[in-house]
Amino acid sequence: MSAITLTVNSRSHTLDVDLTTPLLYVLSDDLELRGPKFGCGLAQCGACTVIAGGRAIRSCVTPVGTMDAADIITLEGLGTAEKPHPIQRAFIDEQATQCGFCLSGVILTAKALLDENPKATDKQMRQAMSTVLCRCFAHVRMLRAIKRYAREAGV
């Protein structure tokens, strides 16, 4: 066990953890965050996605020990149910989900891409989303919500 300081959603946390622990477990169990979720543990589905250093990463395969300098943003770091971030607002407006378990992967992957490349083409978006799964297949609405966000937020 070692001490580590993590910056998550603009708050600093000092924790005593096994540094090989995947970041996901620290976020969801030590910090009791509900956004990032265990889906596969293999970086194949996206449910554990967080944004770190501006990039969407898979927290289920990222040792927490590598994250001490990073600024980590989880799904709840964007906005709240009452004051959602524009991309979250777009998902509410489009009713773009069913069970919602996959939303960290869907929303944060899209946001990271659009933040980096506001003019991302459909092909680039498909590429970014190629390992994000939604098994309810709310794809039609999700892609509509992402486009709405890109349009309305002017990103």
Next chain:
Amino acid sequence: MRKRPAAADPPTLTTDALAALNRSGLSRRDFVKGAGVLIVGFSVARASRILASGPAAAQNLGVSGDQLDSWIAIGDDGRVTAYTGKCELGQGLYTAQTQLIAEELAVPFDHVTLIQCDTALTPDQGTTSGSQSHPANFNTSNLAQAGATAREALLRLAAERLQVPVEQLTVEDGVISVRTDPSRSVGYGALVGGKKFSLQLDSGAKRKHPSEWRVLGKAVPRSEIPALVAGRFEFVHNVRVPGMLHGRVVRPPVVGATLVSVDERSVGDLPGLVKVVVKNDFVGVVAEKPWQAIQAARKLACKWSSGVGLPSHGDFHEQLRHQSPTRDTLVVDSKDVDETLARAASVVSATYRYPYQMHGSVGSSCAVADVQGRKATIWSATQAVHPLRQTAAMILGVSPQEVRIIFKMGSGCYGFNGADTVSYDAALLSQAVGRAVRVQLTRRDEMAWENYGYAYVIDQRVGVDTQRRILAWDHEAWYPTLGSRPRSGTPGNVVTGFLAGFKPAVFTPRMPAPDPRGAYSNRSNAAPSYVAGCVGGRCGGTGTVKSERVLTHNARSPFFTGPLRSPSRLQNTFAHESVMDEVAAQVGADPVAFRLDHLSDARLIEVLKAVAQKANWDTRPSPRQGIARSGVATGRGIACVLYEGDNGYCALATQVEVDQDTGAVAVKRLVAGLDCGPISNPDGLRNQIEGGTLQGMSRALLEEVTWDEEKVTSVDWQTYASLPLGFEVPEMETILINRAEVEAMGAGETTITLAAAAIGNAIFDATGARIREVPFTRERVKEALASRAAQSSGG
């Protein structure tokens, strides 16, 4: 004193009634002494009797004290709490049921709180499954009728208070007023104020007509979505109990292996390890932290026997055909099929194959259990809280009365996924350590051991005359099952129960099948839409073909199986709607026109026509003329069905592109139509249709469980493919046919039932190649294209 309708002043409350009141924001003191409440019990008399008499009297009534029926409660602030045994699974049912209560009670949507699926609080409405939940609570019983009962009672109270006949009153937003003088009014809260009313559910209470709807029928946004998109929603995966530990299970390495020994010293030096738990062949570990539990489970040295061996994957369907014994069922048998086929001008014979498929929830299954002595609380994403209570009690060796199951939404399940088995896992581990334990399965444990959707092999023979009329239809199917939902008594129906020493339910062999009896039932869509469905002289089918035989053989599966969205209905419909297309092609008929020629049901005809029209259906026989033998070919396909024979009329048109050089299929456009009666929430309905259709597309194109000689090899998203967000999503249109005058039907499993057939038919239209086995992988498409070439070159 004014006379009150059905008033009661219960002196005591059962424990669970008290808990329910507390959850509603009312204390026992409030209830007995202070604030009023109006309660409607769901089943006649029981709730009010229990409320009035307490647990002792309840025992005398033959009802145990904690089998309290649910109710609708209206507090003296006018707020409504309703209790339902049908749960939100991501399909929008929480919102639709809230709309229903708000509508029948004439209160604003946000004045209603719904308590769902908790064995201590909600009625036993069985399982949330089979597209039956919306019909169950929206038709003639349960929630809808409880709401109507309460509204009528409140109107009678208001009539006394305002001294006018009920007929002169109107109600809106929880306020009852005199039609001709709206200044004379009284709110629900004031009517209830300080008093207690316990009503029996009135089956004669009048439901609102859809023309009067103000909340139902509207695209009310789903209640959970803001919390879901903000990462605040509490899934079962997020349940945290004080002092909670983390468990992990160790499943056998191969199918049928039994535990020989466990070497606990292999994990003796691991930090945080609390206990290694063994019960028969069930093995698990409990640790302080999840990562510690994961490492312990990986390192634990277990010695297992060899497995039982598995039938070869390559010719599994052929082996299925020869299994014995089987349980055989005749859905219909007109007894003249063989003779009719013998005199037909031509007969189309074809065999269709469908693989085992997975629920494959994005989140692997999770549960939290807290077993203290003989009492247990389990937070579970099960679709069936009351049945799970019974079987979890068996697993734990305690009384069901001591077990409470609290539903918490999990990752979308699409049927019977790992939610129940992981609930047993958590219960066993918690019992062993006497503390709360959370268990989430690994991806491999989820996929290698879940209750798969059924594989099928289906033979079809369809005979036609010279006038393009189908004369006879013969359907024979084989499908393997093992286990399934544990219901109330078979925990061995899932892997954990089996490993812990319980046996799965086995079917009783029945060969040959007895003659069909009673009324025609097409629950599994084993009979095609085009037969008359005549049993005992009465015909209940949607079609015209009178010479009909539908025979099914249930065989034993080497893997656990269970309901997967549109169980059997999808597999059967794939075969029916594909062969219908083959017959249409054989006689040179347009696929839509040929279907219409053999349908008798007006609603199915209407939805089929509506979809064809919206899809700009190009009326001509398939395949299209002048197909090039290479490059990209385009085609259109159609399929339709009355889901479960009585639970949703649907049709689906597809447009596909087939790359004949690679075998890749791209679906470009989907037009789905549904008539499921009166529509409660059109946007929720569209969401279900869109998701179901695309899920059906993923299953048609990619999904298949594979195995080797001893174990399942589809254990992650590399070895079991699913269409990701990044695929080219087709243009998707939905047509909703709204009918006010009929009963509500299901929606969630309708259009998924059609996807494989409609896509396969479009591939045929584009290329002239027929694919009779799901999934339509590139290899299979190329094979079908090659056999097309061989056929044509052979003359």
